[in-house]
Amino acid sequence: MKPELVNPAHTAIVTQELQGAVVGPDAGLAALAREAEREALPNIARLLPVARTAGVKVVHCLVQRRPDGLGANHNAKLFAIGASGVDITPGSPGATLLPQFGPEPTDLMLSRWHGLGPMGGTDLDAILRNLGVTTIVAVGVSLNVAIPNLVMDAVNAAYRVVLPRDAVAGVPTEYGTAIIDNTLSLLTTVTTTDELISAWT
Numbered sequence: 165m166k167p168e169l170v171n172p173a174h175t176a177i178v179t180q181e182l183q184g185a186v187v188g189p190d191a192g193l194a195a196l197a198r199e200a201e202r203e204a205l206p207n208i209a210r211l212l213p214v215a216r217t218a219g220v221k222v223v224h225c226l227v228q229r230r231p232d233g234l235g236a237n238h239n240a241k242l243f244a245i246g247a248s249g250v251d252i253t254p255g256s257p258g259a260t261l262l263p264q265f266g267p268e269p270t271d272l273m274l275s276r277w278h279g280l281g282p283m284g285g286t287d288l289d290a291i292l293r294n295l296g297v298t299t300i301v302a303v304g305v306s307l308n309v310a311i312p313n314l315v316m317d318a319v320n321a322a323y324r325v326v327l328p329r330d331a332v333a334g335v336p337t338e339y340g341t342a343i344i345d346n347t348l349s350l351l352t353t354v355t356t357t358d359e360l361i362s363a364w365t
Contacts, residue, residue, distance in 0.1 A: 165355045167363045169299055170326055172219035176297045179208065179224045180282065180304030180314060182265050185250045185258030186227075187305060192250035199340070200305050200333040207331040207357040208303050209264045218364035221295050222271045225282035225304075225314075228252050228259040235277045281313030289321055299324045301360065302352070307334025307343050319351050327352040328360055 169175075184190060187205060191197035212222060229236050229252045252259040259275070267273055276285030283289055292300070300323050302314055311332050318325050327348055334340035344354060 165326070165353050165359055165363070169324060169353060170220075170301065170360060170363050171299075172215075172364065174296055175299040175301060175326075176221035176223055176292055176295060177212065177215050177301045177303060178282065178288070178314065179212075179222070179265060180302065180310050181227055181306075182208065182224065182262055182304050183226045183252075183258065184256075184260055184262060185252045188257065188262055190258070193335075195335045196306055196308075196333065199335050199337060202333075204303070204305070204331050204333040205262075205264075207328070211303070211328070211331060211357050211360060212265060214361050214364050215301075216268060216270060220301075220364065221297060222266070222268070223288065223291065224261050224265065224267060224271060224273050225286060225288060226259060226261060226273070226275045227285075228254050228275045228277060230277075237278050281310050281317060283314055283317035283321065292323070297323070299326060301326045301328065303328060303331040305333050307332055307340040307348075312343065312348065315348055315351050325352040326360070327354050328357050329354050331357050 185192055187197045187200045231253055250258055261267055274286040274288055279285035300318050302325055315325050329344050
């Protein structure tokens with residue numbers, strides 16, 4: 165990876181669903197939360213302070229739902245799984261960023277009511293363009309759905325995407341590895357947390 169690709173002047177980290185209902189202790193998909201805790205979450209916690217110090221923008225993208233589900237998707241099995249017994253109402257622990265990731269005063273927070281990823285469900289694109297961002301570093305969950313969705317939307321919107329393979333997670337582990345190696349590697353610059361930290365220090 166060339167350091168210029170992740171120059172802080174035009175780079176943002178976009179975190180995906182680092183919230184209680186997804187990767188917290190009471191997550192709705194316990195297997196995903198365990199897999200994220202194994203490697204991705206500790207690496208994200210190492211990466212974010214270095215990024216902020218270097219001047220990289222940090223944008224946290226979360227998902228929330230009204231108790232009655234109005235305005236949310238109901239057109240795929242995933243949405244029914246996600247809605248079963250998991251509270252992601254605004255302000256709830258399930259809809260809140262886990263404290264080890266912030267937010268810090270310089271971070272931006274975006275929550276979506278619908279969809280599979282933040283580019284189509286929030287003002288992420290407009291906000292990144294207003295910040296002068298041309299490179300997105302994508303971290304979080306999951307490699308099953310939301311991370312590929314973010315990557316493809318971002319590439320379609322003309323961003324360069326960098327993917328630290330040890331700061332994203334999916335289940336099972338082998339599937340996450342396979343989608344990085346066979347799909348996301350064709351769309352992103354695949355790197356590691358340590359390589360990014362080195363570039364920003």
